[in-house]
Structures are given as C-alpha cells and as structure tokens.
Amino acid sequence: MKKTTRRDFLKYGGALGAAMSFPILGTKAQAGEVLKIGVVNASPAAEIGWSKQHALALDAVKAELGDKISVTVLDSIFLPQDAERVFRELASSGNNLIFGTSFSLGTPMQKVATRFPHVAFEHCSGIVHTANIGTFEAKYYEGAFVAGAASGHMSKSKKIGFVGSFPIPDVVGPANALLLGAQSVDPTITCNAIFLNSWFDPGKEKEAAKVLISQGCDVICAMTDTGASVQVAGEQGAYSIGYASDLTSFAPKHHLTAFMLDWSSDYLRAVKGVLDGNWKSEEHWDGLGAGVVKMAPYNAVIPTEIQARLKQLEADIGSGKVHPYAGELKAQDGNVKVQAGAVLSDADIRGMNWFVKGMIGKLA
Numbered sequence: 001m002k003k004t005t006r007r008d009f010l011k012y013g014g015a016l017g018a019a020m021s022f023p024i025l026g027t028k029a030q031a032g033e034v035l036k037i038g039v040v041n042a043s044p045a046a047e048i049g050w051s052k053q054h055a056l057a058l059d060a061v062k063a064e065l066g067d068k069i070s071v072t073v074l075d076s077i078f079l080p081q082d083a084e085r086v087f088r089e090l091a092s093s094g095n096n097l098i099f100g101t102s103f104s105l106g107t108p109m110q111k112v113a114t115r116f117p118h119v120a121f122e123h124c125s126g127i128v129h130t131a132n133i134g135t136f137e138a139k140y141y142e143g144a145f146v147a148g149a150a151s152g153h154m155s156k157s158k159k160i161g162f163v164g165s166f167p168i169p170d171v172v173g174p175a176n177a178l179l180l181g182a183q184s185v186d187p188t189i190t191c192n193a194i195f196l197n198s199w200f201d202p203g204k205e206k207e208a209a210k211v212l213i214s215q216g217c218d219v220i221c222a223m224t225d226t227g228a229s230v231q232v233a234g235e236q237g238a239y240s241i242g243y244a245s246d247l248t249s250f251a252p253k254h255h256l257t258a259f260m261l262d263w264s265s266d267y268l269r270a271v272k273g274v275l276d277g278n279w280k281s282e283e284h285w286d287g288l289g290a291g292v293v294k295m296a297p298y299n300a301v302i303p304t305e306i307q308a309r310l311k312q313l314e315a316d317i318g319s320g321k322v323h324p325y326a327g328e329l330k331a332q333d334g335n336v337k338v339q340a341g342a343v344l345s346d347a348d349i350r351g352m353n354w355f356v357k358g359m360i361g362k363l364a
Contacts, residue, residue, distance in 0.1 A: 034067065034068065034069060034070050035068060035069045035070070035096060035097065035271065035274060035275055036069075036070050036071075036072070036093070036094050036095040036096060036097075037069055037070065037071045037072070037095060037096075037097045037098070037099070037271065038071075038072045038073075038074070038087075038090035038091075038093075038095035038097070038098040038099070039054065039058065039071065039072070039073045039074070039098075039099045039101065040074050040077050040083065040086055040087065040090070040098070040099065040100050040101065040105060041054060041073070041074065041075045041076070041077065041101050041102070042076070042077060042078040042083075042101065042102035042104055042105060042199060043075070043076065043078070043102070043199050043200045043225045044075055044076045044200065044225075045073075045075045046225065046226075048226075048227055048244070048245040048246075048247060048249075049224075049225040049226060049227075049244050049245055050101070050102075050199075050225045050244050050261075051075060051101065051225065052244070052245055053244050053245060053260070053261045053262065053263060054099075054101045054124070054263055055073070056262070056263075056264070057262070057263035057264045057266070057267040058071060058073070058267060060264035060267065060268065061264075061267050061268055061271050064268065065271065065272075065275070068275060069271060069275075072090065072093075072095065074086055074090075077105070078102070078104060078199065080104075080107060080108050081108075083100075083104075083105050083108035083109070084108035084111055084112060087100070087105075087108055087109055087112040087113075087121075088112045088115070091112060091115075091116040091119045092116075095119070096118075096119055096120060096274060097119070097120045097121075097122070097270060097271060097274045097279075098119060098120070098121050098122070099121075099122045099123075099124065099267070099270075100121070100122070100123045100124065100126070101124045101125075102124065102125060102199070103125040103126065103127075103168065103170060104199075105123065106123055106125075106126050106127070106128060109121055109123055109126075109133065110128055110130070110133065113130060113132050113133050114130070116132075117131065117132055118132075119132060120132055120134070120270070120273075120274050120279050121133045121134070122134050122135070122136060122266070122270045123135045123136075124136055124137065124263070124266075125137055125170055127350070129281050129283060130281065131281055132281060133281055134270065134279075134280070134281040134282045134283070134284075135282075135283050135284070136263070136266040136270075136283075136284040136285075137170075137284070137285045137350075138261055138263075138285075138286065138287060138292045138293050139285060139286065139287030139288070139292075139293060140170065140173065140174040140177075140223075140243075140259065140261075140287075140293065141173045141174050141176070141177035141287075141324050141325070141349065142177070142259075142287040142288045142293050142317050142318075142324060143174075143259025143260070143287070143288065143293040143294070143295060144173075144174035144175070144177040144178045144181065144221075144259055144324075145177040145178070145180060145181035145184075145313075145317065145324035146181060146257075146259065146288075146295055146310055146313050146314055146317065147178060147181065147221060147241045147256070147257055147258070147259050147295070148160075148177060148178040148179060148180060148181020148182040148183075148184075149181040149182065149184055149185055149309075149310060149313055150181075150241070150256045150257055150298065150302060150306075150310055151178065151181070151182045151189075151219040151221070151239070151241060151256065152181065152182035152183065152184065152185030152186050152189055153185055153302065153303075153306045154219060154239050154256060154301070154302065155182065155186075155189065155218050155219050155239070156218055157216045157217065157218045158186060158188055158189045158190070159189070159190055159191075159192065159215070159216045159217045159218065160178070160179070160182055160189065160190075160191045160192075160217055160218070160219040160220070160221070161191065161192045161193070161194075161209070161212030161213070161215070161217030161219070161220045161221070162175045162178060162179075162191055162192070162193040162194070162212075162220075162221050162222070162223075162361075163193075163194055163195075163196065163205055163208045163209060163212070163220065163221070163222035163223070163224060163229050164193060164194070164195045164196065164222075164223050164224075165195070165196055165197075165198060165199050165223060165224050165225075166195060166196075166197055166198075166199070167195045167353075167363040167364060169349075169350055169351050169352045169353060171195075171223050172352050172353060172354075172355070172363065173349055173350075173352040174223060174259075175191070175193055175223070175355070175359065176325075176352065176355060176356045176359065177324045177325070178191060178221055178241070179191040179356060179358050179359055180324055180325070180329075180356060181324065183358060189358065190358045190359070190360055191217075191358060191359050191360065192212050192215050192217055192360045192361055193355070193359055193360065193361035194208040194211065194212060194361060195361075195363070195364065196208060196224065199224070199225055200224070200225045200226065201224075202226045202228040203228075205222060205224055205226060205228040205229055206228045206229070206231075206232050208229070209222070209228065209229040209232040209233060210232055210236070213232070213233065213236050213238050217238070218238045218239060219233075219238065219239040219240065219241065219256070220232070220233040220238055220239070220240045220241070221240065221241035221242075221243065222240075222241075222243060223243045224243070225244070227242070227247045227249075227250035230242055230247045230250040230251050230254075230255055231250045231251060233251060233254055234250065234251025234252075234253065234254040234255070235251075237254070238254065239254050239255075239256050239301075240254055240255050240256065241255075241256055241257065241258060241259075242255060242257070242258025242259075242260075242296060243258060243259060243260075244258070244260060244261050245258065245260060245261075246258050246260060246296035246297070247296075248296065248297075248299070253299075253301065254299075254301075255296075255299060256298065256299050256301070256302060257295050257296045257297070257298050257299065257302075257310075258295070258296035259293055259294075259295060259296075260293070260294045260295070260296055261292065261293065261294075262291055262292055262293075262294055263292065265286075265290065265291065265292065266284055266292070269284070285346075285350075287317070287318070288314055288317050288318035289317075289318035289319065289320070295310070295314055298310060323343045325338065325343055325344035325349060326338070326342075326343045327339045327340045327341060327342045327343065327344075328340040329344065329356060330356065330357040331354050331355065331356065331357065332354065332355040332356065332357055332358075332359050334357060337354070337356075
C-alpha cells in the first residue's frame, strides 16, 4: 500500500488509464481483487488539521482491510482546473472509489463524475448528489457549542475571537455556535470574527489572531488548517480552541480543548460498500452522537466541576436533549431568526449565511 506522490501520479497516471477497465458500480469485487482508492486533498499534508484527520481515517481503513485496498493520496489540489484533471486521471487509472475532501472540490468532481458513471465518488462537505456522488459532513456546530461553553467559563474579558477560512455556511455556523455556547454561560459575551479567505495561510492567520487579542479577546478559536492561532494565543497569554485535531502541543497551558473530526466511519462505510457491491449515493451528516465530532481532552486549567459540566453538555447534545440552535435566536441586526421553543431547521443550518447577535464582524 505505497503512498503515491503527486509527481509520480501525474507522470504515470495517463498511461495506466489506457490499460484499465472498470467494474460496474455496485458490482461486488472479485475474490482477491484489490480496490483502488483515490483521495484528493485541497490543503497540504500536515501533522495536524483537516487533511491529517482524513489521513487518520484512511489509516483506520488500512488497518481493517489491509491488502484488499490500494490508496493514492494527492495533496494541495486547490485550483479547480487542477482538481478536474486529477479527478479525471484518478478515474482513468482504475480507481473505483474517489474521495474529495473539500467543499471547493465539488464542481470539478461533478464534471468528472458524469464521464465515469461506474466510479463511486465521495465528497466531504459536498452538497450535490448524483447517482455516483455521495456526500458526508460533520455537525461542526455541536463541538463548537461545547467549546464555546468552555470559553464562556474561562474568559475574563467577556470577549472571544474567531478566525475563519471562508465565510461559507460550514464555517459561519460553527462561529455562531461558538458564541452561543459562550452565551449559554454568560449572555453578555461577544465574539469578534475575522475571515482569511484562504484555507491555508499561517502568516495571515497569525496576524488575524494578534488583531483579535489586541481587541481584548482572551479566547481565540480558528477554523483553519494550521495551529498558528493557538500558538499566537499561547505566546500572548490568551486561551485557545482548536479545530479538526487536538492542538494542545501548540500551547499546552492555554489550549482549552478542540472540536475534532473523526471521518473513520464515513471512509469505512464507503470502502466496504464498494467492496461488497452495495455502495450507493447517500448523504451522511453526523456529530457528537455518532463520534464524527469529538472533543479533545479538557485542559487541567479548567476547574474539575466545569469539565464535568462540559462532558454532560457533550452527552446532552449527542442525545438531542440540547440543541445549539434552539430559540430564541436573533441575528446580528436584532431580527428574530428562531422563535422561542423552536430550533433552526437542518436546511437552514446547512445554509447559514448570517451572524447571531453578539458577533462583531462582517461576512467577507
């Protein structure tokens, strides 16, 4: 199960494609046949972050299925034209299951999938389904709400900060949930938000974190693919919240927790489905209850009784007893978005393009 580099793949991929044939989608693999799997990441491979969590999910698949699979992983494919070419070359090279791990890879995947109807595609953070494109996503907002509650307990300034990649629903929603979690502890807490308009820009992220701290924010959360914000916060004596991976190593004394992602169940489901011949296009959207979202260990700086409350909150959200977007919810401008006694619908959560009251910043 050698990991193919991007250079190797682009050199040999086209030549290999001419010699390969494709099983009909849904046909059970022949005895002894190795399932070729392609994985395309928009960001660089790293020791932490978004792509790392997908790598860990692949490790879980390899541990369980061993030599039944062969995996090609390509990193830093973020330009649409590059992504379309790579997806096409993967499909042409006999990969019968292809994962795209970023929202930004959706349009290129859709273009290629129509040309390879017998290849199964899985799009993480995707919203478009076809006969051979399934999607899987995480309820980030559930973990963000718990992290926000931790922030609310630990903030002295009553100001927290959020660094986002792009102002898309997958990021705006958790930003809102972070503040709502904090406000469940203290309704007066506010959150300053800055968007980088980049998935990966450590330098720009560091500057954004410094700006938030200069504005009085004493807990910083970032939904990016680096540990830059956590590191800056630690250096300046502020607390931090991690995303995707446990980022404690970047600031051991100041990293309160992280809402982590575990895609293992989604990868195993898709791979076993293709191997067994029963894969079909489905939509999966899971959170704390299913273990797709997990909280990193709470820092010892958080009092023991508060940690117990946070763990109970995790359980209550996972069971559905507590909903992070329960009303009454007001938008940034004061207009009521969710009435008291109601909760925001799944469709509205997945399309969230507005800030809740108490958020300071613009969706740009």
